[in-house]
Amino acid sequence: MKSEQIISNFKAAKEVFAQQGVDVEKALETLAETPISIHCWQGDDVRGFENPDQELSGGIQATGDYMGAATTPTQLRQDMEKAFSLIGGKKRVNLHAIYIDTDEVIERDQIKLEHFDRWVAWAKENELGLDFNPTLFSHPKASDGLTLSHPDKAIRDFWIEHVKASRKISEHFGRELGTPSFMNIWIPDGMKDQPADRLSPRQRLADSLDKALAEKIDTKFHRDAVESKLFGIGAEAYTVGSNEFYLGYAATRNIDLCLDAGHFHPTEMISDKISTCSLFVDNMLLHVTRPVRWDSDHVVSFDDETQAIMREIVRNKLLDRVAIGLDFFDASINRIAAWVIGTRNAQKALMKALLEPTEAIKNAEEAFDYTTRLALTEEAHSAPWTAVWDYFCHINDVPVGSAWLNDVKTYEAEVLAER
Structure with missing residues (x-):
């Protein structure tokens, strides 16, 4: 994935999480x-x-x-x-x-x-x-x-x-x-x-x-x-x-x-x-x-x-x-x-x-609003957290997605196979 796409996805995800009160x-x-x-x-x-x-x-x-x-x-x-x-x-x-x-x-x-x-x-x-x-x-x-x-x-x-x-x-x-x-x-x-x-x-x-x-x-x-x-x-x-x-x-x-x-x-x-x-x-x-x-x-x-x-x-x-x-x-x-x-x-x-809206979930529970608690918990699973993860990898200068596997395969061929 190109850097521009990673950053664009991150910015969009950040807006979604901000609406949920999450500080990305x-x-x-x-x-x-x-x-x-x-x-x-x-x-x-x-x-x-x-x-x-x-x-x-x-x-x-x-x-x-x-x-x-x-x-x-x-x-x-x-x-x-x-x-x-x-x-x-x-x-x-x-x-x-x-x-x-x-x-x-x-x-x-x-x-x-x-x-x-x-x-x-x-x-x-x-x-x-x-x-x-x-x-x-x-x-x-x-x-x-x-x-x-x-x-x-x-x-x-x-x-x-x-x-x-x-x-x-x-x-x-x-x-x-x-x-x-x-x-x-x-x-x-x-x-x-x-x-x-x-x-x-x-x-x-x-x-x-x-x-x-x-x-x-x-x-x-x-x-x-x-x-x-x-x-x-x-x-x-x-x-x-x-x-x-x-x-x-x-x-x-x-x-x-x-x-x-x-x-x-x-x-x-x-x-x-x-x-x-x-x-x-x-x-x-x-x-x-x-x-x-x-x-x-x-x-x-x-x-x-x-x-x-x-x-x-x-x-x-x-x-x-x-x-x-x-x-x-x-x-x-x-x-x-x-x-x-x-x-x-x-x-x-x-x-x-x-990245979970923890406070909102806890507040719902304390108010005995278990419907909201369940809904927010389940929606959090499909929130765009993967875009934030990709950005974390990007800013830490490590491969995004499965791109790291190529490095490991190369190391295997050049180093491990020679042992």
Whole structure:
């Protein structure tokens, strides 16, 4: 689409939204300033660089064998740069501890700041924030399916030290980059069949977390978050870190709660949980993903739930309390394309929410005028928001529409196919 047509369409759309009381310029500014934390593990199928030959565990599985997976930190950063060139607005990068960048062989409880200095230097060059995750899976000391809740104190202590070390790295990111690093703790702990004792592992988990998080770190640089899961492969009957456990833990320890869109019953939606959780925890972290038959971590679509998540954040004015991150890994398609599709869909959903006549809809509801509420909500779906999206891409110098796919195909032929 030519620039003149994009601008003309935008001006016409802006007039339509103005009639509805929507400030399009403010929506554009908000979208541009709202960072999306893009997960590095889409680029290499969650292998990492600590020991790429280590078998995946913890219920994690990336399926497919598409060409060109990154096998070094340099390749991964190169691939992410390509994806970022096709995505407008602010971006962050979410790292797991296994994405260590060093020539040394380092055990996880011994990771240090200097092992991630190349990531920090790269983030500075590209004006990116960095987030972090301790990696409590794909390791011999996680082979029993238990880590921080393990009955063996030595194993618990190992993982406690890993979380402590990860917190210092996360704090380092925040200090160096001038934006707090969100460090999310997810563990695979659970059991394949019904346990006789559901309480003791949760007592051990709470105690381990208390020890790991005991040191106070300024939230200007680092934020702790905990993430629940309903079940996983090998943990079908019981998960130690349930939603109730982590909601209670986050609320009583004054840390952040992470809600993953794929970690609940198939009919449960995190969009419905956001407002409730906001009453009891100060800040939340989201892992926006697409479950298909539960937690399959498909590439984010512009589907009903993704739109509902963004509407809940915008309608309840929670953008300053909710950090938006992505979490998916698909090895059956071009990995750069997966990043671009998923991130742009999350941004589209956020833009559509920002362009909704929220105040008019809420006013109708408060007046018990549910007819108007429904009518305005449904009409918003067909409002000319796509013209505003195209304009956002245009002014951010990224391809409009599907034009980005040509760049990805060229990169595949020239870079990925040579690996």
